[in-house]
Amino acid sequence: MRFAQPRTTEEAAGLIAQEAGLTRILSGGTDVMVQLKSGLVEPDLIVDIKHIPGLRAITPEDGGFRIGAAVSGAELGEHEGVRALWPGVVEGVELIGSTQVQGRATMAGNLCNGSPAADAVPGLVAANAIARIMGPDGERDCPVAEIPVGPGKTTLAKAEFLTSIFLPARPDRSGDAYLRFIPRTEMDIAVAAAAVSLTLDAAGTVTAARVALGAVAPTIRLVPAAADAILGAKLDDAAIAALMEACSAACNPIDDKRGTIEFRTQVAGVLAKRAALIAYSRAGGTV
Amino acid sequence: MALDNTPKRVFKVVGTRPPRPDGIDKVTGRALYGADVSAPGMLTAHILRSPHAHAEIVSIDTSAAEALSGVKAVVTAKDFAPQDDDFLMDVLDNCMARDKVLYDGHAVVAVAATNSAIAKAALKLIKVTYKALPHVTDVDAAMTLDAPVVQEGRSLETVPEGMSQNVTSHCEFGHGDLDAGFQKADVVVERSFTTAATHQGYIEPHACLASMTADGKADLWCCTQGQYNVRDLCSAALGMEGSQLRVTASEIGGGFGGKTTVFIEPVALALSRKAGRPVKIVMSRDEVFRATGPTVSSSIDVKIGMTRDGRITAGEAHLRYSGGAFPCGTVDMGAQAAFAAYDLQAVRTLGYNALTNRPKEAAYRAPGAPQAIYAVESVVDELCQQLGLDPLEVRLKNAARKGTRSSYGPTFEDIGLVATLEAAKAHPHYSAPLAEGQGRGLSAGFWFNFGGNTCVTLNVNTDGTVGVTEGNPDIGGSRAAISQMAAEELGIPYDKIRTIIADTSALGHNDVTDGSRVTFSVGLATIKAAQDAIAKMCSRAAQIWGIDEEAVVWKDGAAEPAGPNAGKFPPMSLAEIAAVSFNTGGPIAGHHEFNADGAGVSFGVHLVDVEVDKETGATKVLRYTVFQDAGKAVHPSYVEGQMQGGAVQGIGWALNEEYIYGEDGRLQNPGFLDYRVPVASDLPPIETVILEIPNPGHPYGVRGVGETPIVPPLAALSNAVSRAIGTRMSSLPMSPPRILKALSKG
Numbered sequence A: 001m002r003f004a005q006p007r008t009t010e011e012a013a014g015l016i017a018q019e020a021g022l023t024r025i026l027s028g029g030t031d032v033m034v035q036l037k038s039g040l041v042e043p044d045l046i047v048d049i050k051h052i053p054g055l056r057a058i059t060p061e062d063g064g065f066r067i068g069a070a071v072s073g074a075e076l077g078e079h080e081g082v083r084a085l086w087p088g089v090v091e092g093v094e095l096i097g098s099t100q101v102q103g104r105a106t107m108a109g110n111l112c113n114g115s116p117a118a119d120a121v122p123g124l125v126a127a128n129a130i131a132r133i134m135g136p137d138g139e140r141d142c143p144v145a146e147i148p149v150g151p152g153k154t155t156l157a158k159a160e161f162l163t164s165i166f167l168p169a170r171p172d173r174s175g176d177a178y179l180r181f182i183p184r185t186e187m188d189i190a191v192a193a194a195a196v197s198l199t200l201d202a203a204g205t206v207t208a209a210r211v212a213l214g215a216v217a218p219t220i221r222l223v224p225a226a227a228d229a230i231l232g233a234k235l236d237d238a239a240i241a242a243l244m245e246a247c248s249a250a251c252n253p254i255d256d257k258r259g260t261i262e263f264r265t266q267v268a269g270v271l272a273k274r275a276a277l278i279a280y281s282r283a284g285g286t287v
Numbered sequence B: 001m002a003l004d005n006t007p008k009r010v011f012k013v014v015g016t017r018p019p020r021p022d023g024i025d026k027v028t029g030r031a032l033y034g035a036d037v038s039a040p041g042m043l044t045a046h047i048l049r050s051p052h053a054h055a056e057i058v059s060i061d062t063s064a065a066e067a068l069s070g071v072k073a074v075v076t077a078k079d080f081a082p083q084d085d086d087f088l089m090d091v092l093d094n095c096m097a098r099d100k101v102l103y104d105g106h107a108v109v110a111v112a113a114t115n116s117a118i119a120k121a122a123l124k125l126i127k128v129t130y131k132a133l134p135h136v137t138d139v140d141a142a143m144t145l146d147a148p149v150v151q152e153g154r155s156l157e158t159v160p161e162g163m164s165q166n167v168t169s170h171c172e173f174g175h176g177d178l179d180a181g182f183q184k185a186d187v188v189v190e191r192s193f194t195t196a197a198t199h200q201g202y203i204e205p206h207a208c209l210a211s212m213t214a215d216g217k218a219d220l221w222c223c224t225q226g227q228y229n230v231r232d233l234c235s236a237a238l239g240m241e242g243s244q245l246r247v248t249a250s251e252i253g254g255g256f257g258g259k260t261t262v263f264i265e266p267v268a269l270a271l272s273r274k275a276g277r278p279v280k281i282v283m284s285r286d287e288v289f290r291a292t293g294p295t296v297s298s299s300i301d302v303k304i305g306m307t308r309d310g311r312i313t314a315g316e317a318h319l320r321y322s323g324g325a326f327p328c329g330t331v332d333m334g335a336q337a338a339f340a341a342y343d344l345q346a347v348r349t350l351g352y353n354a355l356t357n358r359p360k361e362a363a364y365r366a367p368g369a370p371q372a373i374y375a376v377e378s379v380v381d382e383l384c385q386q387l388g389l390d391p392l393e394v395r396l397k398n399a400a401r402k403g404t405r406s407s408y409g410p411t412f413e414d415i416g417l418v419a420t421l422e423a424a425k426a427h428p429h430y431s432a433p434l435a436e437g438q439g440r441g442l443s444a445g446f447w448f449n450f451g452g453n454t455c456v457t458l459n460v461n462t463d464g465t466v467g468v469t470e471g472n473p474d475i476g477g478s479r480a481a482i483s484q485m486a487a488e489e490l491g492i493p494y495d496k497i498r499t500i501i502a503d504t505s506a507l508g509h510n511d512v513t514d515g516s517r518v519t520f521s522v523g524l525a526t527i528k529a530a531q532d533a534i535a536k537m538c539s540r541a542a543q544i545w546g547i548d549e550e551a552v553v554w555k556d557g558a559a560e561p562a563g564p565n566a567g568k569f570p571p572m573s574l575a576e577i578a579a580v581s582f583n584t585g586g587p588i589a590g591h592h593e594f595n596a597d598g599a600g601v602s603f604g605v606h607l608v609d610v611e612v613d614k615e616t617g618a619t620k621v622l623r624y625t626v627f628q629d630a631g632k633a634v635h636p637s638y639v640e641g642q643m644q645g646g647a648v649q650g651i652g653w654a655l656n657e658e659y660i661y662g663e664d665g666r667l668q669n670p671g672f673l674d675y676r677v678p679v680a681s682d683l684p685p686i687e688t689v690i691l692e693i694p695n696p697g698h699p700y701g702v703r704g705v706g707e708t709p710i711v712p713p714l715a716a717l718s719n720a721v722s723r724a725i726g727t728r729m730s731s732l733p734m735s736p737p738r739i740l741k742a743l744s745k746g
């Protein structure tokens, strides 16, 4: 097993493209190291991207923020600007692991690890965040929602990797929120999760919404029907009931040691309701 | 057996809270745990484990592994001495499968190599041919007649005719006329319960270093609760004489009963014998979960009758436990403990153990009692609800006390149950208001406590300090407590004493650190060893003064003439006597060895408030108070630590911890991510109230405290949750999916 610390994105892309064996990108390493230790993967080459200049930067751009792929949860959490604009995204990232894990874990790693229960991803999907991807043929942009395709699988090509994630600007009177259910209070993996991002008009009517669910299907799921359920409403009981129903209907979970199909389906709706109410109040609405 | 007739002794050191002797080493990382010992030329070993729940081992081909460069030894069951004794054979078969693998994770082959990577690579080169057999992991399923038989011919004569061969033992306890008792009842509640197998969850995985030389002498360093037990089991497994194997216990990162047997130690010795080099084995967490002892899983029926005013008229329990793939006697303790808190006219408990394709049970704090008492205390709570009675008053009304004929036979001496219940009743927690959606649960708990074989040496050093050498690994603060008792008895300051834990060649046999026995038994032996040393020091003083030995007494750490008639000499302190000991007959040491009796049972009462999120089934523990009779709390902080630790483990057991098996009979959650012990933020501060009802069997009144606190939490939590959601829960753990399901059924 070899270890490389390239200094440019081009160098990194070249190293991966040339490698005949198995490669693993290393960001924070909080998934990779665990997988190495348990013998789950035995890569031939590990490419650590943390030392590429710019990859640990958070930069304002077009009223939003570009977040380097190697920015840790702790760094993101300390950024006042991102917190204010996308509190739901930040709270998802901050739920990852513990203080120690936060010092290393990244949003990009959380996304590319491909877990259906990844805590940062529903918030990013609800935010319609855009990933910037470097590859042998240069850079391209791709919505975060299109990256995961199944447990441990992404749409990234072999020599591609994320260099940043862009969180767009948003209108006034917008809010987002993320909630997960775990049987404990921390250090656990989501059994069901929901992120809601919405925008209100002056009267408190929802004019735009995105709802994403985690841990209830093979990938994080954007649920347009759930967003439709609250569009044009003020989160009255009927809208909430329709939201919950749409979320439960969108679930396609598994029965496993972490939770039953029945439980996940039911709780996904409950979390969506609670997240929607938080997002609504963050957007300045009062129910 | 009151050894000290002085009533209400005033203690100087006992009852204080000196700093723990192992504290600095532990927080600075200097403490040497099982995995921290190394030796020159050491090899690292890994173990190949069964991927099947139940299978015949058709063949094992290790030739490719042996041919790998760096591999120095390979062992299988063939490398161990066959045992005549069933118990020893089971322990050994559990360390290394012989003809069949009996559970997922059962060890099959071990490889020692020059490094870990080579040993792991070698495991992949081993070809084991299995013939898969049908398996059974559920205790009730295992007791049906068409269940796959885990091991044939293991049933004791006590098992009634016509039961599955998986049923290995049967027991019965109780007295009185049950039918008449139930007839007197105004209400009878009968319910069935299940509890999942749970793991002790110690932080430190099993680890050892074995070194055997060509002349057959061996040294073994390991984390264990009993080095003498390890020596006995390993020397038998290897066919060696006990004197040739010296076992040294490392500092231990938790045991809770799970380190009272061997798993890797005989394997490391066999590898070292073959390789002629030291061999280290450190288990991974996955191995700890799959192959070391969880507690039993259980299925229990309880029937209790009560009069309208809360008097229990009869109690009956049928307990079905499974201790995994080997015979297991834990159900006997459950059947004895089930109704121990009650003074009953008519009581009967029946117990059965059944084999399943699960790892061999190892002791876990009060083995067998939490499950049984959970079922009994749940039914008592339900009766209280049905009759509109206060659950504490009902327990007080029926409480066992001095003179009660216990449900398991013996008549109780001085016990602290009533005092403990009264303390709970008087505590503000019991009367604090509850909000909507919250529930309060209460449970009493009991444990026998043990004494056992103990041997202690107390060395008086010439500089006036004292070394206590004892043979029980310190898993809960016993070194501090033992130093305190030595200081108390000798009349010298605590910090003049250092207590160390000896290897197996340094002292006579000591039973395992279990049964909450150490502070009681080793403490008692230390007091007696101190008295022995005191007698010798008095004799030295008499010699110096030229008076009769009988004319010297020991007071406040010094010898002095018994009275004016004995002579007029100033007191001689321990330090002064020790300083001249070479001129008065040589070194001074006290000894004591005995099989300690009179441990004194212990009772506890736990109170808990919970809040259940009715939309998700999540339980939040809001407030928790533990009341327990410690006899005499030698080091109160450690006693509180035991009470809190037991409560925490019990909360985990009640809410989330469980061994989950798939259809394929494989363990689904062998790691701390999915085997959910509580994390700190899951817990409220756990308040403790120590009661001190002296144990007449100990000069300071000490009772064991380590096990009782894990007994009440299961029922306390279940009662609290059941009251909060308005539905009786009868299955542990009460994980959110289970609670949500119970709520949807209403």
Ligand SMILES: Cc1cc2nc3c(=O)[nH]c(=O)nc-3n(C[C@H](O)[C@H](O)[C@H](O)COP(=O)(O)OP(=O)(O)OC[C@H]3O[C@@H](n4cnc5c(N)ncnc54)[C@H](O)[C@@H]3O)c2cc1C
Pocket (backbone or CB within 6 Å): A024, A025, A026, A027, A028, A029, A030, A031, A032, A033, A034, A049, A069, A095, A096, A097, A098, A101, A104, A105, A106, A107, A108, A109, A110, A111, A112, A113, A117, A118, A119, A120, A160, A161, A162, A163, A187, A188, A189, A190
């Ligand atoms: C104790 C502990 C607790 C945890 N708790 C949680 C939790 O609560 N919620 C949760 O969601 N996760 C949790 N995790 C998992 C993990 O911390 C997160 O998924 C984290 O966000 C991963 O980020 P990382 O930077 O450490 O990723 P890494 O381990 O560096 O990488 C993860 C994966 O993504 C790939 N990768 C990384 N960066 C890139 C990139 N720029 N481009 C392409 N591929 C890339 C890697 O090759 C690897 O496959 C926990 C892990 C631990 C050890």
